[in-house]
Amino acid sequence: MDNWVGGGFAQAVQTLISIAVVISSLFTLFLLTAPSQYNPYKDRPDPVAGDAKATQDGESEQPKRAWKAGRTVYVVVLGDIGRSPRMQYHAISIAKHGGRVFLIGYTESELHPEIISNSLIHVVSVAPAPSFLRQSSKLLFPIIAPLKALWQAASLYRALCYGAVNPARWILVQNPPSIPTLAVAKLVCLFRNSELVIDWHNFGYSILGLKLGPRHPLVRIATLYEKVFSRFAAHNITVTHAMARVLQDQYGVKALTLYDRPASLFRPLNAQERANFLARLPETAQYAQHLTPSAKEPWKLIVSATSWTPDEDFSILLDALSAYSAQAASKPQLPKILAIITGKGPLKEHYLSRVRALNQENKLASVVIQTAWLTPEDYALLLGAADLGVSLHTSSSGVDLPMKVVDMFGAGLPVVGWNKFEAWPELVQEGVNGKGFTSSDKLWQLLVNLFEDREGLLDQLKEGAVEESKHRWDQEWDRVAGDLFKLV
Template sequence: MIEHIIEIAFYLSTALTLFILMLPSQYGPTPRGSSDSAAEPKTTVQVLVLGDIGRSPRMQYHALSIARGGGQVDIIGYHESDVHPDISSHPRIQVVALPPHPFCLQTSNRVIFLLLGPVKVLFQVFSLWWILAYRTKPVKWLLVQNPPSIPTLAIASLVCFFRQTKLVIDWHNFGYTILALKLGDNHPLVKISRWYEKAFCKSATAHLCVTNVMASVLKKDFKLESPILPLHDRPANHFQPIQDDQERKEFLLSLSETAPVRGLLKEGKAEVIVSSTSWSPDEDFSLLIDALCRYSEISNTSKPRLPHILAIITGKGPQREMYVERISSLQNNGKLRNVTIRTAWLSTVNYARLLASASLGVSLHTSSSGVDLPMKVVDMFGSGLPVVGWSRFKAWPELVTDGVNGRGFGSSGELVEELIDLFGNPAKLEKLRIGARESSSYRWDDEWTPVAGKLLGLV
């Protein structure tokens, strides 16, 4: 028995020694540039997202705020779509791209997902370790988006330990609750993921999170002792209301997605709704499709006649093609006679202008945990766009004041009722628009500076 213990200890110590020898020669958070440089940054930060940087607005906003506050930033993630233009042009921000996953590791099939999952994690482990330990210089702070938590939290914790870097986790949601959408709450991998998330998050110096409710869960259930700082999402400055109705109409008419209904838009007989989605399981797009089918049916017999709806759906994601095929089938079968649905992927500037020009925003985010919030609603408010959204989760009231800047629904039937009520009563819709514009006055930097800025030593 003792011989076995000695043998195991020998192999473990050998592995640990090899691991340490593989580390880069620099461990301390040395500042970039010479010590007497006038342009020496106030701090150095790596912002890490194990996802597409261009589709991670909150992490981009973090990077911009740090850089504008005098810090030097590496933003690390997949470079699949265009980043915010200010990111690519800012002299204090460097985009460090993670190598993309091999195509053979991508699947939506549950069984294949379980088989390829470990291989995908190993690929990510190698990629993250190479970038954080070799490709980039040591920094004072590492700000990590969570989820995904596997393998991000473990690798980040190890790198921070050896490089004497302070780890900050920015909680958008919980990784294990998202995994449960695919596998179920009682699946062993979900339980392991939950344990993993709770174990490795304890190495962080501090935690940021998107809602007060989430902060309570982190303190009570995760039993964290390090500071937990709620940092609500707020709109960035490029999301602004457009006050001139004519300017809004002209922009809508310039979009290729509005071509089928341009005549109706010119005559004021069509309304534009916008929904931004990741086409993922935590957003049941069937809710909106079913509601629009019912709206089309009712609008054909209503008096006065309800306006035609043009629904523009923006975003990329795994379930997009499935829903596009379903929409095409419904249109061919005459189920969407007073409704037109178009999908789009717009530039940052045009997306902001679309929100400011539309009549109503729709959020289908159902929340796997019940304690996160959809950032798309924040962007809509920043553009002065009122919102109807799925509201059956705890954190919803932290974002939307029902009847003031938006309304909630809990089924496709309730969504139909909201659409009919608002488009049948323009005064009610205008009241919500006024409330949304008022909500747009409080911006990202107003929220970020006294919380994250103070934590990172920039104020």
């Protein structure tokens, strides 16, 4: 018995020693491979001056962009960078003021031209999850979601610690998605001696609630998760005052409001620019002769950008266009409509099948619906060429705002949009630059009133949108984020 006890004790000791050796080895390996920390005394500017130099033949070279010491920022979006205009604008603005940027996210679609050409912006790709982890099945969600989160956490950690070589003073993170982004970013902040800045576009738990229901246990966990990490951030930025109020009242943190504003890419077009673009774009070329004011029976061009997700009920627009077409059959003064729908997303094919069914039933006789995926430059031109923009963003939280409307205003395009949420008045002035609706019936009635144009309402909204286009991202960013990052 004593021999058995003694042998068991010795075996237990050996097991503990083995575990200790393994843990010690892993810890040593981590220390040897740990990412470097931010050190303001070592984060020095490049030795090459930013001034232009004269070449031997007397012509000046393109000046190298000067980098300001201690102004390295990670800009992080756990999503497609090309479909995250606000985070791209952050990166461009930081670099414009001499900050060095590591723009981290998925590289699935085309980036803003200034991102590619700027020597101070370095794009770091995050490995996307395998296709089997990107299924949208509600039944499999409890199994797939944790596995996807683990994959994303590992990929994001690798990109932040080893893809981005130079440590950053700040890590600016887009939220949502919040899981696992906020936890990974905060962990890396601890390792790399960085400060976490969260840019709140919306609340992740509210989007999750669309899928699982607001009372689902995972939604409650996500709510607590966001609340905790909002307090871990050195700074919080929001897209609306309404969202900042929620953070203050419910989360106990103060936030700065930085409104979305259009970049210089979006601008009003003159008549010749509009005509040239409509004749060139494949989706409009065959209808270009109908889209000019001088046409015998001029059509109207409307544009709606959508991500084809549950928080944008595209059936509202389809029902409204179907009802408009029925009205046009008895009101010959109503123009035909060419509707261009841009974007990618999971529900696209579902709605396109509805469009095909409506066409087969001859319910869109006065409406042509086209879908498109455009370069940033062509998308900006399309908005400048359109007569009316349509926003179907319904807001899962009630306190976020659709970036698409900001872009439309940048192009001087009046907007009609779903307005049944708190933050809508922060973006659209009713009857000045846009109009709101709360149902498909309200939308088709708006389309009829605007396109009959008996009182010049569409022209009035156009003037308001052009006036709104004067408010630009650079001025808004300098006022809020430029001061935060000590760049202006």
